[in-house]
Amino acid sequence: CEPLYTPEDATNAIEHLFPQPYSKPFKIFDNVEVTFHDAGHIIGSAFTEINYSENGTTKKLMFTGDIGRRDIPILKDPVLIKDIDYLITESTYGDRTHPAAADAKAELKKVVDMICETKGKIIIPAFSVGRTQYLVYLLNQLYTEGQIRPIPIYVDSPLSSAATQVYSKHKECWDTGAVEFLINGQKPFNADNLHYTDSVQESMALNAMNGPMIIISASGMCEAGRILHHLQNNIDDPKNIVLIVGYMAENTLGRRIAEHRREVKIFGNYVYVRSKVVEIAALSAHADENEMLEYFNGCGASHIEHAFCVHGEKNALEHFSQSLLKAGMKNTHIPTPGQIFEL
Template sequence: MELEFYGATGRITGSCHILRSSGYTILVDCGLIQGSAEEEALNREPFPFDPRAIDAVVLTHGHIDHSGRLPLLVKEGFRGPVFTQQATRDLSLVLLQDSARLGEQDARYKNRQRAKKKLDPIEPLYRVEDAIEAVNSMVPLPYEAEKEILPGITITFHDAGHILGSAIVAFMLNENGVRRRLVFSGDLGQYDTPILNDPALIEHADAVVIESTYGDRLHRERDETLQEIGRILQDAWDEGGNILIPAFAIGRSQELLYLFAKYAREWELDRWQIFLDSPMAIEASAIYWDHPELYDEEARLFRSNIGSMARPQNLHFTRSAEESRTINDIGKGAIIIAGSGMCNGGRILYHLKHNLGCSACHIMITGYQAEGTPGRRLVNGEETMRIHGSEYRVAARVHTLGGLSAHGDQRDLLRWAGGFKSRPRFFVVHGEDEPKVVLAEKLRELKGSDVIIPGPGEIFDLAPA
């Protein structure tokens, strides 16, 4: 009965943990490493285990840094089930196929460059058929339903409040008469986030694996963030510019549409043209709208009053590349929501090319920006940005809206951890070095628990009391 740490230990992305019990081996998440080109190259490194020897995967949610190497796992021989929440399976079909297509496009581009240098071609990390096979292996489960996934191993999903279908996973392990309860937080959302329920509190555990993305800081109060959005909208309108919003296709895009619908009158949004310029975000929004049973009370009421999920009236879905290109003919009065959320790919790069040099343009950063990404460099105030091999001057105003994060801050993480009536051992993962260290100390103060920051490849015995 042991837990081995592999991904999201030395870095924040690439979540992947290995659980062994009763003679079985289970992966909890199998995510892509995101960040700089050097970091992303690590995705091609071999797994530190034989994919054919994995009996099952448990997936906490659909974000690529938790799910994105599942197709590679399948490609290399994994044939077991992937247990996940019902909505996560729906979202994964969109996310993983998109990830595969992007990988194939990137390989084609690099192979053209390699051919000029008479170098051998490279293969994409995986293909669309691998992604589809990974999704076909998923076994969807509802929240709060116990499921014995292997003899002596039972799981229960609880709402993590991070994105639709995100789950806290509680394992009950029974090996040779020794019973242990192990809880994975997955990614925890903020309390009082629009659309989603608060993270579920769990009272008992022997060990807890907890994320620490914002373990060293507090988010801005939500009311202050909403006021700031209103000011940005007014300033951009007065200055005659556009607003660019790099946004994650899952979660952030839907939350923004909800807020734009809710505050349409207050923010005078009828004078703007709003574009959701992301085929993946459009597909994900339809999935969000099809799962009202997972909404919080306010969102359910809002939906019931208008007959569908809230969205602004002057919203345009731009699915095709041609439709996307026409947006760049608009010099002012456009709000453009596009991926990728960290500006390391996708249509947002084309809109940045056309708008970065305009001082009337405003860029709203609404989510976490990993080290080494173009989005992080924008947040850091760099004066130029390299896009598709060319340098562009940054004259646009960049705003970082911390209050909209899908990740809970230190207060949220401690509130959730404080719900345990037992005094579990905590393992702190999924964070940069400083947030992990700070959160670990806060957890020791809060619970008087043994708190560990594991390193890659470290193994811990879960059997001792």
């Protein structure tokens, strides 16, 4: 099938984009005002608040995008938006709960300790924006505190490296913990044992290196990028660990690995999964069911006339839709493609 857009289309679209700060309303039409609020998911993520007036009445619609979690290192907590009339919400983890975010650091230490025993490699598929920086920050903290050995850590993704520079540049988006880490003389995204690879040659050289070591690479769902080469070269070795740190969509290689399939197809060939597969759900940047309900209760769930559940698998959509009704929202709906609603 034909692509939805070309690189040229993307370049042309960029010319029509302009930055807009959080919490500053701006008009897109005479009767429509938009405000972005920090969603706490990744750097720059935003809730969209739309206030519109018609026939002397003003209504508020909120589109969540991805909802972040409270108390996640680096980023500030999601901003509460009050007096919502209509809601369009994600439902990614609408039918499950995560371990506490505070557990992630201890769980990560356990995995690093395991790889020091086997002298293998930890292969981590990670999203370039958000998850990679979260991992680097926690590993840096563990190393600085003397909780883990100073084994080499490689961030092997040019996009991840570029995104990390963006995080480093925008300290105004950091939470107090990250700021304090910096004040105490530490750099959250740099350490003596941390290396950012750039060239293909540097990436390929990692295959010949002996463990223990950690390789963080993209793409996060293992569908493209350098992570495929690292999986191909390491997933059949029982000394190694594949660490799952984020959501894996249906029908992706990442989902098949997370489901502990005995063999998976990489570059058209089946490979036996002999490495240990470990998941740290506490590292998720998406709010789970309880966290989303807590957020909406803080916003005033009973004030919401109609909620639309999107961005989730079938079970998550159906379950979360019912949970929102129980939370006091008056109506919920799971829209289908092309469906039109009049508010």
